[in-house]
Amino acid sequence: MSTNEQVSKLLLKWYACSSDANSIMRVMMQELHRLESAFSSYMKNEADGNENYLSRACLLLEKLMNDQLSDYNTLLTNNTYKIGEDISFGSSFNNVRILDFNYTDPIYGIEIAPTLINIHGNIHGGDIIFGIDSNSVDTDDSNYPGLVKFTKTYRLMALGKGNKTKLVHPHVSGQPGSETSIIKFFGHSLGDPDYSYFQAIFDEVDLYGSDTRLVFYYNQKRLNENKDDKKSKNATSENAQEEMFEKVNRLITTYGQTLDNKDHGRNLMHKLLLENRLQVVQAPV
Structure with a gap:
């Protein structure tokens, strides 16, 4: 079974x-x-x-x-x-x-x-939600009408409390600097459940063609959360930087695969690095 x-x-x-x-x-x-x-x-x-x-x-x-x-x-x-x-x-x-x-x-x-x-x-609002990423639900699944109700997107829509504030300034063709200049990430796992949000933000600022900078923070001073023994838990995580490098590489590579121009998708990471628009740094803590 x-x-x-x-x-x-x-x-x-x-x-x-x-x-x-x-x-x-x-x-x-x-x-x-x-x-x-x-x-x-x-x-x-x-x-x-x-x-x-x-x-x-x-x-x-x-x-x-x-x-x-x-x-x-x-x-x-x-x-x-x-x-x-x-x-x-x-x-x-x-x-x-x-x-x-x-x-x-x-x-x-x-x-x-x-x-x-x-x-x-x-x-404070008593309206918190848990949910799965909409990309993880197959629209061809026979149970899709029921499964989609567990996605974050559906549940936010059902709450009827859509955000009315623009989070990012979009890239406008012919207007350099119109887009949000810098986006910082702190304390997020960059995991699959929230990937849809990142994709939408990167699309909005035209990550490949704009001047938007990305800064990802790691915390070398954090305690080891995944260790079983008490002694190891109290020790700082020495590989926090390496873990963040891997997460950022996965996020940018995954996003690159969604671009219409496949050549742009494959070299997105290189372009960001060459233009000094991608940084992975220790958090100011």
Whole structure:
């Protein structure tokens, strides 16, 4: 008996539901809602229970926004806040757009702050979602109408809370510099479930033909999360840079395969490197 068959039998027994696909998927969606609700409550309690969470998160955010900018000195807000003190951002960050894949909001309640969008909902709105990438669902599958409801795209549409703020400035032919100048990635696994977002962003700025720079941050100081023994967990990850190189290579290579001009797709990585538009650097932490 295959693993899928074993899981199906357990589901039928546990939930006492019919064996048809629609019944199983209906039960799974109910369980998904329960999981999201429980996770949202847990995350909110954790954030509210840490008195320095917001100030520490904002300090890190400010460092990330300033990093790798040629006009760093003019944008630096001279650390207008310290851990535990009141938080504020300068108006110089008005052109910053943040796409947050987490469910917490480090600038929640701050009047003057960069524009931040929790693409999958946040703990303050009670509308967080989990889901799979739409590219992983085969449209020819006989169960597609039910499976598509588990994708992030479908679930965002069903929420009816579409983002009204432009995250990136598109590339306009004949207008050099019209596109978003720099896109930074921090704390994201760059995994398949969110690939559709990256593809849409790269398409919008015309990554091959524009001047948009990409900066990917790794954290050499992070603890080893995948080790079993306590001693190894407390040790820093020495291969964080190498891991990020592999992830970035996979992301850019995968995106290159979607370009209409296959020659452009194959040499996209080389072009970005030659034009100094691709960097993998240690995060300013």
